[in-house]
Amino acid sequence: MVQSETGHVFLIGAGPGDPELITVKGLRSLRAAEVILYDRLVAPELLEEAHPSALRIFVGKQPQHHTLKQHEINALLIKYAREGKIVARLKGGDPYVFGRGGEEALALREAGISFEVIPGITSAIAVPTAAGIPVTHRDYASSLTIVTGHEARGGDEAPAINWEALAKLGGTIVVLMGVRALPRFTQQMLEAGMNPQTPAAIIQEGTTSRQRTLVATLESIALQALEQDITSPALTIIGEVVSLAHELHAITALPSVQDLLLSRAS
Structure with a gap:
């Protein structure tokens, strides 16, 4: 060069x-x-x-x-x-x-x-989309909040997140890099009064062939993620839009563009 x-x-x-x-x-x-x-x-x-x-x-x-x-x-x-x-x-x-x-x-x-x-x-939008979850929808959520699950204080890390305030904000909440913090921040949101039955999902290795999606509720997502051994990299999405995952996943699961082109050429 x-x-x-x-x-x-x-x-x-x-x-x-x-x-x-x-x-x-x-x-x-x-x-x-x-x-x-x-x-x-x-x-x-x-x-x-x-x-x-x-x-x-x-x-x-x-x-x-x-x-x-x-x-x-x-x-x-x-x-x-x-x-x-x-x-x-x-x-x-x-x-x-x-x-x-x-x-x-x-x-x-x-x-x-x-x-x-x-x-x-950004994975905050693309990964939910790949799992059949639109981060906004006119009938479900008109706002989107993206936060990091890394809550360390001091040094060069991001400041702690006010999960109680997020619980009252409404709309769709996407938490990046928060697998280890999942039990803590979901509990804080519950204690702040967020509906335990709020739909929630955690998506591991989204947009790749190794993608895994777990759909649950705010109350149960942490325990189910532990039982199913969900690991990093993964993001969590909380809000009513998650309820669309079962309907729209079939659309996102269609063959890729490359697969379609190969099938046309054969």
């Missing part, structure tokens, strides 16, 4: 899991990259789209274990860009939706590095 005189960083949203859900612009930028820093939830198929000579660096984070701390990831982005490289920071979902892309963008700006943020399809 020809090295440019001035480095540049693309902060790319890889989408919710299905490699075909990356944007055209995101894929084009990924293919141009000389260095790729990628997260744990990025589909392996996307890395195969990179140039064969591109340097691939895993910087993924798992619950209770980070391969690199955030400031170390920022430093790598700056390092390779200052070497004149085209750098792709490939992140699951959207870079600015609980992806810490905003922190990386600020670090690049402070370092005087040129960059572009390429939005991705």
Whole structure:
């Protein structure tokens, strides 16, 4: 690859899991990259789209274990860009939706590095859709609240969520990265007066061939998730829209576009 005189960083949203859900612009930028820093939830198929000579660096984070701390990831982005490289920071979902892309963008700006943020399809919307759950519906919910299930205080983590306030808000609530916190926040919502029979679902590895969907109620979702061994990555969706899952799942379970094209060609 020809090295440019001035480095540049693309902060790319890889989408919710299905490699075909990356944007055209995101894929084009990924293919141009000389260095790729990628997260744990990025589909392996996307890395195969990179140039064969591109340097691939895993910087993924798992619950209770980070391969690199955030400031170390920022430093790598700056390092390779200052070497004149085209750098792709490939992140699951959207870079600015609980992806810490905003922190990386600020670090690049402070370092005087040129960059572009390429939005991705957030799992907060795509994963419920893949399970037959529209996050809004005129008859069920006219508002959508997206929160993180990581509640650690202090340091560089997000502040604790006021679950009691969310329970009174209504509409649809989507909780990302909240498998371990599921018993705690559902209990807090119940204690705040939310109807125990409010439909709820937890979806593991959404939009992929390994997707698992558990539909229950606010009162029972935590216990059922434990009994069925639901693990990360998964998101929780709470609200009346979940009641549509059984009706609309049959639509989302149709053959993929690729399958349809293959069947027409045969």
